[in-house]
Amino acid sequence: MGAMQILFLLAAAAVLGAAILVVTSRNLVHAALWLIVALFGVAVVYVLLNAGFFAIVQVVIYIGAIAILFIFAVMLTRQIGGKDGGSQNHSTWWVAALLSLLLMVGIVWILSTWQGFATELPALANEKELISELGKSLVSTYLLPFELASVLLVAALIGAIYVSWEKSR
Amino acid sequence: MSFLNDPIGIIGNWLTNLMTGWGLAPGFAQVITMTIGAFVLAMSGLMLVVFTIVMERKLYGRIQDRFGPNRIGPWGLLQTIPDMIKIFTKEYITPAGADKVPYNLAPILSVGGALMVWAVLPFASNIFGTDINVGVLYIVAVGAIGALGIILAGWASNNKYALVGAIRAVSQVVSFEVPMVLALLVPVILARAMGVNSIVDAQSESVWYFLLSPVAALIFFISSQAEVGRAPFDLLEAESEIVSGFQVEYSGLKFGWFFVGEFLHAFTISALMATLFFGGWSGPWVKAFPLLGVFYLLIKSFAVYLIVILMRIALPRLRIDQMLNFNWKFLVPLGLVTVMMTAVIEKAMPLLNVSDTWAPFLRVGAHLLVNLIIIWVVAVILRKTFARREPPVVGQPRPVAVPPPAPAPVESPAAEMP
Numbered sequence: 001m002g003a004m005q006i007l008f009l010l011a012a013a014a015v016l017g018a019a020i021l022v023v024t025s026r027n028l029v030h031a032a033l034w035l036i037v038a039l040f041g042v043a044v045v046y047v048l049l050n051a052g053f054f055a056i057v058q059v060v061i062y063i064g065a066i067a068i069l070f071i072f073a074v075m076l077t078r079q080i081g082g083k084d085g086g087s088q089n090h091s092t093w094w095v096a097a098l099l100s101l102l103l104m105v106g107i108v109w110i111l112s113t114w115q116g117f118a119t120e121l122p123a124l125a126n127e128k129e130l131i132s133e134l135g136k137s138l139v140s141t142y143l144l145p146f147e148l149a150s151v152l153l154v155a156a157l158i159g160a161i162y163v164s165w166e167k168s169r
Numbered sequence: 170m171s172f173l174n175d176p177i178g179i180i181g182n183w184l185t186n187l188m189t190g191w192g193l194a195p196g197f198a199q200v201i202t203m204t205i206g207a208f209v210l211a212m213s214g215l216m217l218v219v220f221t222i223v224m225e226r227k228l229y230g231r232i233q234d235r236f237g238p239n240r241i242g243p244w245g246l247l248q249t250i251p252d253m254i255k256i257f258t259k260e261y262i263t264p265a266g267a268d269k270v271p272y273n274l275a276p277i278l279s280v281g282g283a284l285m286v287w288a289v290l291p292f293a294s295n296i297f298g299t300d301i302n303v304g305v306l307y308i309v310a311v312g313a314i315g316a317l318g319i320i321l322a323g324w325a326s327n328n329k330y331a332l333v334g335a336i337r338a339v340s341q342v343v344s345f346e347v348p349m350v351l352a353l354l355v356p357v358i359l360a361r362a363m364g365v366n367s368i369v370d371a372q373s374e375s376v377w378y379f380l381l382s383p384v385a386a387l388i389f390f391i392s393s394q395a396e397v398g399r400a401p402f403d404l405l406e407a408e409s410e411i412v413s414g415f416q417v418e419y420s421g422l423k424f425g426w427f428f429v430g431e432f433l434h435a436f437t438i439s440a441l442m443a444t445l446f447f448g449g450w451s452g453p454w455v456k457a458f459p460l461l462g463v464f465y466l467l468i469k470s471f472a473v474y475l476i477v478i479l480m481r482i483a484l485p486r487l488r489i490d491q492m493l494n495f496n497w498k499f500l501v502p503l504g505l506v507t508v509m510m511t512a513v514i515e516k517a518m519p520l521l522n523v524s525d526t527w528a529p530f531l532r533v534g535a536h537l538l539v540n541l542i543i544i545w546v547v548a549v550i551l552r553k554t555f556a557r558r559e560p561p562v563v564g565q566p567r568p569v570a571v572p573p574p575a576p577a578p579v580e581s582p583a584a585e586m587p
Contacts, residue, residue: 027268029268029271029324030268033271033321036317052301052302052303053303053306056303056306056307056310057306059310059313060306060309060310060313063310063313063314063317064309064310064312064313064316064343064346065313065343065346067317068313068316068317068320068339068342068343069339069343071320071324071339072320072336072339072340072343075324075332075335075336076336130302131302131303131363
C-alpha cells in the first residue's frame with residue numbers, strides 16, 4: 001500500500017464521515033458545514049487523481065457558491081436549531097435505502113466489467129498542457145454533452161428569472 | 170553572486186542537505202524544508218501587516234488634518250506593537266448562545282483565506298511558494314474561504330446584527346465574484362496561461378496588461394475591493410447601521426485576527442493587482458538580478474495599496490441596492506463585453522498576416538483602442554441615464570417688492586481739490 005492509497009483512504013473516510021454527519025446532525029447549519037468538509041474531501045480525491053483543475057473548480061463552485069448559498073438559505077429559515085426532538089426519518093426511508101443499494105450494486109457491477117478497473121494508473125501523456133487539452137476535447141470530442149449542459153444551464157437561468165419576475169408589472 | 174541570484178533556492182538546498190546529512194530520508198527532508206518555507210512566507214505576510222496598519226493610520230491622520238500615530242518609534246512606526254501587546258492581554262468573551270466551534274474557526278478562516286493567496290504570488294522569477302498551472306482559479310477559490318469565515322462568524326455569534334452582517338456579506342461576496350472572475354479571464358486570455366508566474370512572464374516579454382486592458386484592470390480593482398469588504402463596500406460591518414456586523418461579538422485576539430485578516434486581504438489584492446495587471450516582478454535589469462523583482466513588486470503593490478487606502482478614506486458607504494445594481498447591471502455586462510472583445514481580437518490577430526516586427530505593436534494598439542471605445546460607449550450610456558438634469562422652467566420669478574433705484578453718486582469735494 002503506497003502513500004497515495006493511504007491518502008485516498010483518509011480522504012474517502014473523511015468524505016463518508018462528513019456525509020453521514022450531514023444527514024444526521026439536527027442543526028441545519030452544522031449539516032451545511034459538514035457538507036463543506038465532504039466537498040473538500042472530494043477535491044482532495046481529485047488532486048490524488050492528478051486533476052488539479054477539477055479540484056480547484058470543485059472548491060470554487062461547490063464551496064464558494066453552492067455551499068455558501070445553502071448556508072444563506074438556511075440562515076433565512078426559522079427553527080434551524082432542531083430542538084423539537086422528533087424523528088428525522090421519513091416513514092418510507094426503506095425505499096430510499098433500497099434504491100441507493102441497487103444503484104451502488106449497479107455501479108460496482110458496471111465498473112467490474114470495465115477493463116480499466118484492474119489496470120494500473122497510466123502516466124499522463126502531456127502533463128504540462130492538461131488544461132488546454134481539456135479545453136480542446138470539450139469543443140471537439142465532447143462537443144454534444146458540453147452544448148447540452150450549456151442549454152440546460154441557460155434553461156435554468158431563464159426559469160430562475162421567470163420565477164422571480166414580478167407579475168404585477 | 171550566485172547566492173544573490175537565487176537565495177531561496179540555495180537556502181532550501183542547504184537545509185535539505187543538512188537534514189539528509191543527519192540521516193533523514195530525502196523525501197522527508199524535502200517536506201520539512203517546504204513546511205519551513207510556508208511558515209516563513211506566512212509570517213512575512215503577517216509581519217507586513219504590522220506596517221500596513223501604521224501606513225493606513227498615518228494616511229488617515231494626514232487626510233483628517235491630524236498627525237496620526239507619532240509617539241512610539243521613529244515617526245510612530247512602531248505604534249502597532251503596543252497595540253498588539255494590549256490586544257493579547259484582553260479577555261476572550263464567548264457569548265452564551267454561541268456555537269463554539271464555528272465561532273472560534275471563523276477568525277482563522279478569514280486570515281487563512283487571505284494568506285493562502287500568498288502561496289501562488291511570485292515575488293521574483295525564482296521566489297514563489299508554488300507555481301500551479303491553475304493559479305488564477307486558485308485565487309478565486311481561496312477567496313471563497315475568506316467569505317466562509319465571515320459567514321461563520323456572523324451565524325455563530327448568536328447576534329442579530331452579526332447575522333445581518335453575514336447575510337450582507339454573502340450577497341456582496343458571491344455577487345462580486347462574478348465580475349472578478351470575468352476580469353481575471355482577460356489576463357488569462359492575453360497570456361494564454363492560468364499560472365500566475367506565467368502571466369508575469371508573458372508581461373515581462375510584452376507590456377503591462379493594464380495598457381492592453383484598462384477596463385479589465387478597473388473591474389478587477391473595484392470587485393476585489395468589494396470582496397475584501399472595505400469602504401465604500403463596507404456594508405458588512407457598517408458601524409452606524411449594524412454596529413460592527415459579523416465581528417460585533419468578538420473580543421481580544423479573535424477580534425484582532427479579523428482586523429489582521431482585513432488588512433492582509435487588502436494588501437494581498439493590491440499585490441495581485443500589481444502582479445496581474447502591472448507586470449509583477451518585471452522591470453529593468455531584472456533578468457540579470459532576479460532579486461530586484463521583489464523590490465519592483467513591493468513598489469507596485471504599495472502604489473496600488475495607496476489608492477486602496479485613499480478610496481477607503483474618501484468615499485462614503487454605498488447602500489445595499491446601489492451595491493447590487495452596480496454589480497449586476499454595470500460590472501457584469503461590462504466584464505462580459507470586455508472578455509468577448511479580448512478573445513475576438515486575440516483570435517483575429519493571426520489572420521491579419523502582419524510581419525513579426527509590427528505584430529506586437531498592432532496587438533497592443535488594437536486592445537487599447539477597443540478598450541477606449543468600450544470606455545467611451547459606457548460613458549455615453551451613463552451620461553444618458555444618470556445625467557443631472559436641470560428642472561424644467563415653468564415661469565419667471567415675479568418679485569412683489571421692487572428694489573429702489575440706486576442713489577446717484579455724490580460729487581465728492583475731495584476730487585476737485587488739486
